[in-house]
Amino acid sequence: MFGKLRLWRVRRIVARHPIAEPLWQAALRRCAPARRLGASDQAALRVLATLFLREKSIEPVQGLVLDEADRVLLATHACVPILELGMQWFDGWHSVIVYPDAFVPQRTRIDEAGVVHQSHAPMAGEAWDRGPVILSWADVLRAGQRPGHNVVIHEMAHKLDLLNGVANGFPPLHRRMDPGEWTRVLSGAWEHLRSEHRQGMPIPIDPYGLESPAEFFAVASEQFFEAPAALREHLPQVYRQLERFYRQHPY
Ligand SMILES: [Zn+2]
Numbered sequence: 001m002f003g004k005l006r007l008w009r010v011r012r013i014v015a016r017h018p019i020a021e022p023l024w025q026a027a028l029r030r031c032a033p034a035r036r037l038g039a040s041d042q043a044a045l046r047v048l049a050t051l052f053l054r055e056k057s058i059e060p061v062q063g064l065v066l067d068e069a070d071r072v073l074l075a076t077h078a079c080v081p082i083l084e085l086g087m088q089w090f091d092g093w094h095s096v097i098v099y100p101d102a103f104v105p106q107r108t109r110i111d112e113a114g115v116v117h118q119s120h121a122p123m124a125g126e127a128w129d130r131g132p133v134i135l136s137w138a139d140v141l142r143a144g145q146r147p148g149h150n151v152v153i154h155e156m157a158h159k160l161d162l163l164n165g166v167a168n169g170f171p172p173l174h175r176r177m178d179p180g181e182w183t184r185v186l187s188g189a190w191e192h193l194r195s196e197h198r199q200g201m202p203i204p205i206d207p208y209g210l211e212s213p214a215e216f217f218a219v220a221s222e223q224f225f226e227a228p229a230a231l232r233e234h235l236p237q238v239y240r241q242l243e244r245f246y247r248q249h250p251y
Helices: 004-016 021-030 039-055 068-079 137-141 151-164 179-198 213-226 228-234 236-246
Strands: 057-060 095-099 108-110 116-118 125-127 133-136
Touching: 004 039, 021 039, 021 068, 039 068, 057 068, 068 095, 068 137, 068 151, 095 137, 125 151, 133 137, 133 151, 137 151, 151 213, 179 213, 179 236, 213 228, 213 236, 228 236
Parallel strands: 057 095, 095 133
Antiparallel strands: 108 116, 125 133
């Protein structure tokens, strides 16, 4: 997981800034995907969370106060997707900005006809290319309350997706993965679910995932870690691709 120099640095950080046992146990209680891991995977996740807390800056805004236990919880959720990938998959960005609740980004968008749209929809999270991850703390605490939901994992999936350019549901795949198969499986499932949803049929994932291939990857990633049995049952091929990408077998 780590090169030699990195390993030395990791050991030093973990020795100097360990996550206290009660905080770690509290984070495990509140993060189902972490709680389900075996002991050695939990230990590896704890190391990653320790590094995350050193390397990233968690910045609460609008009067929000996050104590040490909150920060450990956030880091634990964030590191679940990179457990078998490594901290270098989070290189290139630094800040996690945390709002107390859903936030409305002050942003204008100009469409193809030249019309300027002001965005007003409150958001639970956002990931900027090479920029910060933005989260609503109220939504972070809601992880798992609705089955398959985890806003931190969702935004971290966008970060992984952005590693090779735009967010398009196509993160950098491993050497032994087949890019054609990835595209076929994920686009196929996305198209199929969109058509079922348009016909008013129930679909097995949060309909927000139908917005774009990027959102489909992020929503499927949330479900992969939070509700793996359901994803495996309803979208087995998508589950299998995510298994290969994350190198984890949560079900
Ligand atoms: Zn998203």
